[in-house]
Amino acid sequence: MTAQGLSSEQAQALLTEYGENCLPKPSRNSFIRLFIIQFRSAFIYVLLVAVVVCLILGQLINAFFISVVLLLNALIGTIQEYSAQQAADALANMVPQQSRVIRDGHPVIVDSRTLVPGDWVMLSSGDRIGADIDLRQSSQFQVDESALTGESISVSNKEQAFAGTLVTHGRAEGEVIATGINTQIGQIAKLVHQGVDTKPPLMQRIDQFTLRIAIAIVIIIALIFSLTLLRGADLSDVFLLGVALAVSAIPEGLPAAITVALAIGMKRMAKANVIVRKLVAVESLGSCTFIASDKTGTLTVNEMTIGQIWLANEHKYHVAGEGLAQNGLVHRHGHGVPVTIEEELGLKQLALVGLLANEAHLAYENDQVHADGDGVDLAFLVLGHKLKLTAEVENHTQLALFPYESEKGFSASVNDSQQGPFIAVKGAVEKVMTMCHLTEEMEQKILDQTNWMARHGYRVLALAQGRGTAESDEFSKLEFLGLVAMSDPLRHDAIEAVASCRQAQIKVAMITGDHPVTALTLSQQLQIVSEHDKAVTGNELSQAMALNESEFDRLVASHRVFARVKPEQKMEITQSLIRQGEFVAMTGDGVNDAPALKHAHVGISMGLRGTDVARESASLVLTDDNFSSIVKGVIEGRVVYNNIRKVIFLLVSTGAAEIFLFILSVLFALPIPLFPLQILWLNLVTNGVQDVALAFEPAEGNESSQPPRAPKEPIFDRLMLERVCISALVMGLVAFGLFAMSLEVGMSEEAARNLTLMLMVLFENVHALNSRSEHRSLLVVPFFSNPILLVGILIAQGIHIGAMYMPGLSDALQLSPISFSHWLILLATASVLFIVDEVHKKRWRMRTNLNLGEPITDRRPE
DSSP states (O other): OOTTOBOHHHHHHHHHHHOOSOOOOOOOOOHHHHHHHTTOSHHHHHHHHHHHHHHHHTOHHHHHHHHHHHHHHHHHHHHHHHHHHHHHHHHHTSSOOEEEEEETTEEEEEEGGGOOTTOEEEEETTOBOOSEEEEEEEEEEEEEOHHHHOOOSOEEOSSEEOTTOEEEEEEEEEEEEEOGGGSHHHHHHHHHTTSOOOOOHHHHHHHHHHHHHHHHHHHHHHHHHHHHHHTTOOHHHHHHHHHHHHHHHSOTTHHHHHHHHHHHHHHHHHHTTEEESSTTHHHHHHTOSEEEEESTTTTBOSOOEEEEEEETTOOEEEEOOOTTOOOOOEEETTOOSBOOTTTOHHHHHHHHHHHHSOOOEEEEETTEEEEESOHHHHHHHHHHHHTTOHHHHTTSOEEEEEEEETTTTEEEEEEOOTTSOEEEEEEEHHHHHHHBOOOHHHHHHHHHHHHHHHHTTOEEEEEEEEEOOSSOOOOOSBEEEEEEEEEOOBOTTHHHHHHHHHHTTOEEEEEOSSOHHHHHHHHHHTTSSOTTOOOEEHHHHHHHHHHOHHHHHHHHHTOSEEESOOHHHHHHHHHHHHHTTOOEEEEEOSGGGHHHHHHSSEEEEETTTOOHHHHHHOSEEESSOOHHHHHHHHHHHHHHHHHHHHHHHHHHHHHHHHHHHHHHHHHTTOOOSSOHHHHHIIIIIIHHHHHHHHTTOOOOSOGGGSOOOOTTOOSSOHHHHHHHHHHHHHHHHHHHHHHHHHHHTTOOHHHHHHHHHHHHHHHHHHHHHHTTOSSSOTTTSOTTSOHHHHHHHHHHHHHHHHHHTSTTHHHHHTOOOOOHHHHHHHHHHHTHHHHHHHHHHHHHHHHHTOOOOSOOOSOOOO
16 A cells, blocks of 8 residues: 555445444434333333223223323333433534545545545644554654553654544654554443443332332232122222222322432533433432542643752752643742742753753633643743743754653753754653763762652653754763652642542542552542552552452552552452442543443543543543532432432322222221322322422532442331331321211212312322421421422412312312312311421431431522
8 A cells, every 4th residue: 555545436345344433332222112111110010900900990081091191101211211322422423533534646534434444544733543553654743642541641653543542743644454443442442332231229229119119019909909809899899999009009200200300410410510421320429439530630630730840959949830820930949039030040941941842832812821732841831931931942943853752751852052953851860860971979869859759749850951963862961950840730629529528438549540659649638548558559459460359359448549550450440349349430531441431330531531432431421520520429419319219208108198098998998088090180290290399409418428328228218118107197097087077977979089189189288398308307498498399389289279170170080179268177187297297307316316417508509
């Protein structure tokens, strides 16, 4: 193959043979298949049987409305899951890529998806490489391979360039040797799709809950069915009673309420810079017991900053300011007055060398910073602005540039000067020292100073200058100028965010490719570890894994800082933590992080610097790449779960009350107290407005101090079981008393059901208020903190009263108007539920010594 490239016919034939240059995408369920999947539920099976029974009995209206409920719930679930799939596909195609190739002997721009093996590709600075390429010619060519390898320093690659990486400098041409799944990035993507999707904790709990409720329903229906048959009841009445019981017990509004709660959490998380790709991940993040975080850009600002300078004459300087901001002064150690460059010639010369051996570009315009290049080079450009040295660079014409290569460990430039070619070198301390003529005493001083800087979390570079030519990069006999200590500063809110995790009893670990000393120092500043702890290196992890899995697990369990970690070791750490029972959230941005993100319970990709493959593998995407946003998401996840519990409590306790009402009616040989259609009206219309509104409850304020929930912890814990039983007994017993007394005083069955239905609606209104907090008295919950619920209660009551006066609907529901005095008596009767619930909450707090801290305020998540 020559630089003439392929012809259009050849390219089309190869495209047919190899397929599009795309990474494999996970299989997606069609809309129809998703709709069918929604019917895989124990609740649904019970309701389907109820529909069949209604059809057999000729209860067409009941059958119709139960069927509508089933279809609506299935449709809601289908739309939610299908939307999540569409969002994932949109993320994968968010950044269209193009490549410049030779076709038919001419340079053309083509869609990178049409690249084929044999294509001749031309690359230049800023290009995203679309396929694996065998480089045939290059000029000062450098590539950022961090997306593939995790290494943040640009590398010079004279032989190959890989798909998904970014050209940061120079030009190159070459032949495509692999596309799609056959590329290096494709092989990693294949690992991603081998990950096994586990059900999130919420879905596990819901599945357990629905199965237990369904079993209980079947048992209760069987018992009552047998009892009524033994009494000689008509078979059709018995079956109708069974349908009524089934409709009573099943919380038909639960799927919609859960979807709304998760959607609200998703919207609140978006305001906290957390984009949710999978809806159930909203709650999953709240279950996390362990967060394994990247260092660069997540806990730090991802901007290298020069903080200390040490000259060969042993003068030391402190450089103020962080990141790319140019507003920082330079002070000599022990002097309070900022230095001027005219007085500090040694400092000037060191900074000038850093500016000359430099490939980055930095400009400040209208309060905007335009930066392009390696972080180390940018740090020297910022120093040049602080020392007002940038104009000096223009006086030195560049004759040659030797870009940084990890194998060589330095970068250099040869510049013209009045005394002849001038060499500027910066790089690893050990490498630059070999280029300089140094005494043993001076070598020791340099090493001592280097070690001191490293122990304080700095990355250390050495700078030197000399005379030479542009013909070779084999430099020697240079003059050693000094050391520069730079760091990627911690984010201002990182320490507070880690402290919040500690308060929430969530463990935090740092996983980085950085030097162990640097990682350990930053972790100590963040208080992830104490000064007595140590960092584990990738080599130590490999040695432990070579012994056995349990030794590896022991090493991971006993440490919180992992340095010099290889990409594949991130996934091994994730799997180890999961084996130890942790519920793991893992952050990542590169293609190499994708397998770990997929295998973690909650994968969190970076939005600013994350790759498409990383985002595709993640459940959540941080739009600001900030660790503190994860913490906010954890709190919001806990709020969502608490609100779902409140919704379940409201629905299950009212359903249990209806069952208790039926059981009492059967035991005392009374007519059926409510018809199936009336129960559907209660559960879906009057209660449906309220249970959805409960999902809007704000945070109670103590979410951040609560320990993470165990993944297998059931929704029905002891507290909820007690509250459901007590509430159901009160509502069921009082409603039965009203129904029985109404019949006793000579009311018709229809009139008695009318009053009973009105009382149940009022019970639901009061109970919705009781459900706002599991532990706190309603008297300390700010009344207007959830106005949507208050409006929902008014709407529920208004709808029911309106139905009494609406022809057709009132006939179907067998409703009739009641007097205002009767309504007030029923409201007062329903208020008994409030008193009983308040007494139980107080007794629970006393019994468990529950300390809720300060009274709740009107607090909403950001």
